Amino acid sequence: MSAGFPEVTVAGDVLLSSGSDLRAVAEELRLRLDRLTASAQSLTGVGGDDDISALIGEGYRSVHAMAVESIGSAVDGLSRHGDGVLRMRTTYAAAEQAVEQAVAKAV
Numbered sequence: 001m002s003a004g005f006p007e008v009t010v011a012g013d014v015l016l017s018s019g020s021d022l023r024a025v026a027e028e029l030r031l032r033l034d035r036l037t038a039s040a041q042s043l044t045g046v047g048g049d050d051d052i053s054a055l056i057g058e059g060y061r062s063v064h065a066m067a068v069e070s071i072g073s074a075v076d077g078l079s080r081h082g083d084g085v086l087r088m089r090t091t092y093a094a095a096e097q098a099v100e101q102a103v104a105k106a107v
Contacts, residue, residue: 010096015089022082029075033068040064 010092012089012093015085015092019082019085019089022085023079026075026079026082029071029078033071033075037064037068
C-alpha cells in the first residue's frame with residue numbers, strides 16, 4: 001500500500017464564477033428584502049383604532065422585524081461565502097504561480 005497524495009484539481013474559473021454567482025444572488029436577495037420591507041412599511045393599520053387592532057399591528061411589526069433580521073443575516077452570510085470563494089481563487093492562483101516560479105528556478 002503506497003502512501004501518496006491524492007491528485008487535486010482546482011478550477012480557478014469555476015471558483016471565480018461560483019464566488020461571483022453567490023455574491024450576485026446575495027445582492028438580488030438583499031434588493032428583494034428591501035422592496036418587501038418598503039412594501040410592508042407602507043401598509044396602514046390592521047383595521048381599527050381599538051386596543052386589539054393596535055396589539056395585532058404591534059405583533060405583526062415585531063414578527064416582520066424578526067423575519068427581516070433573520071433573512072438579512074442569511075443574505076449577509078451568503079455574501080461572505082461568495083467573498084470567501086473569491087479569496088480562495090486568488091490564494092490558489094498566487095500559490096500556483098509561486099510553485100511555477102520555484103520549479104522554474106530549480107530547473
